[in-house]
Amino acid sequence: MPQISQIAATYASQIFWLLVTFGILYFGIGKMMVPRVIATVDAREGQIAGDLAAAEQARLAADQVEAAWRARMDEARAAALAETSAAKAQGAKAAESQVKSADAELAERLAHHDLAVGNAKAQAMLNLQAVAADVAQDLVAKVSGLTVGIDAAADAVRRSNAHG
Numbered sequence: 622m623p624q625i626s627q628i629a630a631t632y633a634s635q636i637f638w639l640l641v642t643f644g645i646l647y648f649g650i651g652k653m654m655v656p657r658v659i660a661t662v663d664a665r666e667g668q669i670a671g672d673l674a675a676a677e678q679a680r681l682a683a684d685q686v687e688a689a690w691r692a693r694m695d696e697a698r699a700a701a702l703a704e705t706s707a708a709k710a711q712g713a714k715a716a717e718s719q720v721k722s723a724d725a726e727l728a729e730r731l732a733h734h735d736l737a738v739g740n741a742k743a744q745a746m747l748n749l750q751a752v753a754a755d756v757a758q759d760l761v762a763k764v765s766g767l768t769v770g771i772d773a774a775a776d777a778v779r780r781s782n783a784h785g
Contacts, residue, residue, distance in 0.1 A: 753778040 754775035761769045 750775060750778050750782070 758774040
């Protein structure tokens with residue numbers, strides 16, 4: 622059979638060209654394209670690593686800036702609290718001084734008024750005794766018809782007030 626005798630020559634030719642095609646593909650892809658792809662991937666990985674390192678450095682710098690900002694804010698808060706406390710203490714001292722001054726002024730005015738009330742009371746008592754002596758003199762004159770001197774009537778009023 623002639624077909625069977627051609628198999629070896631046909632397949633040998635096909636196997637040869639298959640090996641030639643795979644060889645060209647292997648050397649074309651394996652030796653030319655793959656190194657370029659690997660170089661591109663390595664370059665991208667290097668750029669990504671560099672970007673990550675730069676991002677880490679930026680994060681560290683931002684953390685340092687934030688820590689410095691927090692420290693300044695804490696200092697500013699402490700200073701504000703100290704100023705507030707000082708102003709509060711100064712205000713309390715000023716208010717206390719004003720209250721003491723007002724208390725002293727009021728105490729002095731109260732003492733003057735107490736003295737004036739005492740003097741007015743004493744004057745009123747003297748006037749009351751004088752009026753009571755006049756009334757007693759007029760009452761004795763109307764009831765008994767006798768005339769009593771003002772000194773005797775005043776003496777009687779004083780004795781009556783002293784004994785209740």
